[in-house]
Amino acid sequence: MENQTKVKQTDRLVTVTLDPNTITSINPDEVHEWRIAIYDLLENNSFRPARVSATGPFALHISITGNSIVLDVRHPETFQPIAAHYLSLTPFRRLIRDYFRVRDAYYEAIRSAQPFQIETVDMARRGMHNEAAELLRTRLTNKIIIDLNTARRLFTLICAVQPYASRIDESKSELPSVLFVCSMNSVRSPIAAALARQAFPGRIIARSVGVNGGKADQFVHEVMEEIGIDMSVHTPHILDELVANRFDLVITLSDDAPDAVARKGLEAGAIEHWPVADPSLVEGSRELILEAYRALRDSLRKRVRTRLEPLVSGALPAKVDTTFAVRKGDNH
Template sequence: MRRPREFDRKTDRIVTVTLDPSTITSINPDEVHEWRIAIYDLVEDNCFAPARVAVGGPFALHLSIIGNYIVLDVRHPETYEPIAAHYLSLTPFRRLIRDYFRIRDSYYESIKIAQPFQIEAVDMARRALHNEAAELLRTRLDNKLEMDLNTARRLFTLICAVQPYASRIDERESKLPSVLFVCSMNSVRSPIAAALARRLYPGRIIARSAGVRSGKADGFVHEVMEEIGIDMSVHTPHTMDELVANRFDLVVTLSPDAPEAVARRGLEMGDEEHWPTADPSQVEGNREAVLSAYRSLRDTLHAQVRQRLEPLVSGGSQSA
């Protein structure tokens, strides 16, 4: 019998959720909308805390999918420093995930054509499924991540929303060309470049970004990338120490401190280039002046990424 944890609702909670754009991929706005609704519901009301750590909350939760595992990566919500990470096998949840979509579709259909008692029956089945999945989730994460039943229900819904769109690419074994973009804090330049690479060559390249040190998410990045249909709210800043892969076909450094940091990291690479790139977060002026600087960076990187990666993706020379 699990002993209930006493949660402090001010600190034992998730305040932001991000998704790894390299392993959870979709350009369908309806699918992205479903993710956002599931994330909103989870963040709106939850009780959550990593077990066996002394760090207090609140927390940020970053999700990625590697092979048959969903990675629950708990971080500090301001600095994004790692706190705890757990690999959760999806195998025990396969039947429940299939039933989730079956019952969800039945529920939507019943709303259109069924009698009230039929809608209630489907709704009862949906609640029972969520309760079963929530208990299994808490059991699998026992003594790792602690949460109440309602939080587990919402987390299961989010897992269902994102897992069908997992790329299932193991970066250590993939034959796709790979590129790493590095800047100071993985907040502006490198994540924009990686997002543009993924947009230009979906399913044809592995594009990663990292920082010399960890930074904070940048609201202006979200805004200017949203203008071209790229959701950057899923981005969590990472450092090079957190990279899964150690070899890249191309490493592009974008800030003055990045080349030395890459050399210290000892990455294996086919080629390395430095693109001197201004940091728009250092621009002073009114809001429009700052946004103009971010847009200029976005458009400049778009042209550079397209020109440089086209031969790499097409199987041509890795050298410019």
């Protein structure tokens, strides 16, 4: 019993998040399917990265780059990187097609078929799932150590998210890009980036980072859920993790962000500072705190749409006077 408890506490996933830049959907049924797959994976799993000294439990951040699923293993509290692996989707193409074919046949059988027919389809489903799980474990050899049941659930999640991957190659994309930066990438910058993606779906690349690493914020999840944005998939990132070095617009949202951006040496068509209050500093009742988060959300929602409209339409003005932007910020 002691060994089982140890495995349960350490060699397992406790958080799974999805990259909103590369896995996109505004269909609630699709998002619901992702949530069910994530819930099933977290409910019962055995998972640990190979060849690293870090001890769990772990968080897994999933993104899609080109033809690969990126499995980014992180610390569940600080989201500090532990290990990241690229998993090519090519060997799984047939199995992914079979997954949807057999799934649809199973649902149809439940609605109209006899019990023996349901059992036949279910056997085919289990066989396909086992084949995919074994292939997944093989492809992750010396990368991630998982048991068969975990591999089955992870394959289901991969199937759920990969049809909706945007597969934007940001290095070649001509879409306008904006980067939001705040202190911890927990509240202000992820809210702003999510609002940008909601306002201009498929028309802009919106990213967010923090000067330092932070934690996911439950109040953010609640107030963004109210306007149809699932922030439970957000993983905090820091400036040093940025791959891209060029953005059409960089917007800083905390006092420490402008200097950090300057030290990073990012190339930007325009840099602006929006000094907005951090609602996580508000003290008082739960409802009072939620109102502070809603106020931030609503003010950023209007400002993001107004500011990014000319960028998306191709009418972004030349480099702005950031001093003026700072002085005017408190009035927006």
